[in-house]
Amino acid sequence: MSTAVVTTAAETVSGSSPGGLVFDRTDELAAAAHEQVVFCHDRATGLRAIIAIHDTTLGPALGGTRIKAYASEAEAVTDVLRLSQGMTAKSAAAGMDLGGGKAVIIGDPATVKTPALLRAYGRFVDSLGGRYVTAADIGSTADDLDIVAEATRWVVGKNKGGSGDSGYSTAYGVFCAMRAAAERRFGPEGLAGRTVGVEGVGKVGARLVSLLAAAGVERILVADPDATATAALAANLAHVEVVGSVIDAEVDVYAPCALGATLTPQSVELLRAPVVCGAANNQLLTHDVADLMHARGVLWVPDYVANAGGVVQVGGELYGHSHEEVEAKIAAIGHTTEEILRTAEDLGITTSAAADAVVEARLAARRAEIGAQESAR
Numbered sequence: 001m002s003t004a005v006v007t008t009a010a011e012t013v014s015g016s017s018p019g020g021l022v023f024d025r026t027d028e029l030a031a032a033a034h035e036q037v038v039f040c041h042d043r044a045t046g047l048r049a050i051i052a053i054h055d056t057t058l059g060p061a062l063g064g065t066r067i068k069a070y071a072s073e074a075e076a077v078t079d080v081l082r083l084s085q086g087m088t089a090k091s092a093a094a095g096m097d098l099g100g101g102k103a104v105i106i107g108d109p110a111t112v113k114t115p116a117l118l119r120a121y122g123r124f125v126d127s128l129g130g131r132y133v134t135a136a137d138i139g140s141t142a143d144d145l146d147i148v149a150e151a152t153r154w155v156v157g158k159n160k161g162g163s164g165d166s167g168y169s170t171a172y173g174v175f176c177a178m179r180a181a182a183e184r185r186f187g188p189e190g191l192a193g194r195t196v197g198v199e200g201v202g203k204v205g206a207r208l209v210s211l212l213a214a215a216g217v218e219r220i221l222v223a224d225p226d227a228t229a230t231a232a233l234a235a236n237l238a239h240v241e242v243v244g245s246v247i248d249a250e251v252d253v254y255a256p257c258a259l260g261a262t263l264t265p266q267s268v269e270l271l272r273a274p275v276v277c278g279a280a281n282n283q284l285l286t287h288d289v290a291d292l293m294h295a296r297g298v299l300w301v302p303d304y305v306a307n308a309g310g311v312v313q314v315g316g317e318l319y320g321h322s323h324e325e326v327e328a329k330i331a332a333i334g335h336t337t338e339e340i341l342r343t344a345e346d347l348g349i350t351t352s353a354a355a356d357a358v359v360e361a362r363l364a365a366r367r368a369e370i371g372a373q374e375s376a377r
């Protein structure tokens with residue numbers, strides 16, 4: 001580690017992001033109040049990373065490391081703050097004793113990702129003593145984590161001695177959530193005979209397509225700029241059709257499994273699917289898009305509820321949960337979805353508000369316990 005770690009150093013970095021980088025934000029992240037944000041710089045390897053710990057009320061902050069060529073430092077900060085806040089909600093809703101954290105490494109994974117840089121990153125993770133536990137995300141793989149793990153024990157989802165890639169677990173959780181939403185919207189037949197559009201057929205999307213085909217989905221439209229990935233699926237599964245775009249296609253379910261922020265005031269106008277459920281993180285461009293979907297009668301399963309399968313797997317690795325326990329917890333994502341959708345309908349609120357209430361209740365209960373323990377001292 002060649003340079004000092006700067007903690008919550010918003011003031012030291014000038015930026016033009018809304019109102020300030022971390023503390024004085026005026027956008028939707030203003031209320032997020034992250035516990036700790038760590039800027040990491042290793043001169044020898046050129047590593048520039050940011051680790052954000054949003055909330056450790058429920059346990060150590062766990063979340064993946066995204067490696068991406070951000071257009072600016074401010075953009076990287078915004079991404080890591082949003083993603084780590086989402087992890088707090090995801091683990092809370094999934095019943096995991098984990099807090100929310102995430103990290104970003106700034107740079108194109110194709111060029112910056114050297115073993116030396118990954119080890120330098122691991123030393124920064126290690127310096128946090130387990131307050132932050134890392135895993136894979138876009139731009140990083142289980143193989144990369146094996147290298148990070150040479151410098152720290154606070155790594156999950158690695159191949160060597162770990163549970164490996166979490167793509168299948170995430171896909172299975174999304175599938176359970178989607179089935180629950182389809183039953184609510186279409187009746188007991190659920191997904192059978194329906195058309196689902198899957199946007200992005202990478203580690204999660206491709207597995208989701210296979211699960212949907214096995215569940216009797218009539219047609220599965222897939223869109224992905226990676227033509228090899230879509231062609232492989234279409235060649236192997238009779239129900240799959242490759243299209244240019246699915247968000248505006250005539251489908252019963254739209255499943256965003258590529259990038260976040262695809263649900264915008266504009267795109268929601270084009271949406272023809274009555275159900276939206278997918279793996280992508282931070283699907284809404286802004287919170288008010290949930291209201292727009294609600295007003296249009298679109299049933300949206302909040303991303304952090306649907307895509308928790310991965311964190312259930314890697315959190316299970318951290319705590320030594322059995323395979324059966326992990327599977328049961330992933331399947332429970334379907335029940336949680338059912339409850340949230342029912343509450344939203346009964347109270348006439350958005351699914352987003354209903355899911356946030358589940359998260360808040362869990363955090364509040366734990367805070368009360370911690371408060372009681374403190375006052376008993």
Ligand SMILES: NC(=O)c1ccc[n+]([C@@H]2O[C@H](COP(=O)([O-])OP(=O)(O)OC[C@H]3O[C@@H](n4cnc5c(N)ncnc54)[C@H](O)[C@@H]3O)[C@@H](O)[C@H]2O)c1
Pocket residue numbers: 137138139166167170199200201202203204205223224225226229257258259260279280281307308310311
């Ligand atoms: N892997 C996990 O366990 C996990 C867990 C939770 C959330 N997620 C989220 O799910 C999403 C997918 O994750 P992944 O691990 O499958 O990533 P991945 O990188 O393996 O796959 C993403 C796929 O999306 C495609 N893509 C990129 N831009 C696209 C576009 N505009 N339209 C359609 N396709 C596009 C890419 O070509 C790629 O095939 C990400 O948003 C990720 O953050 C993943």
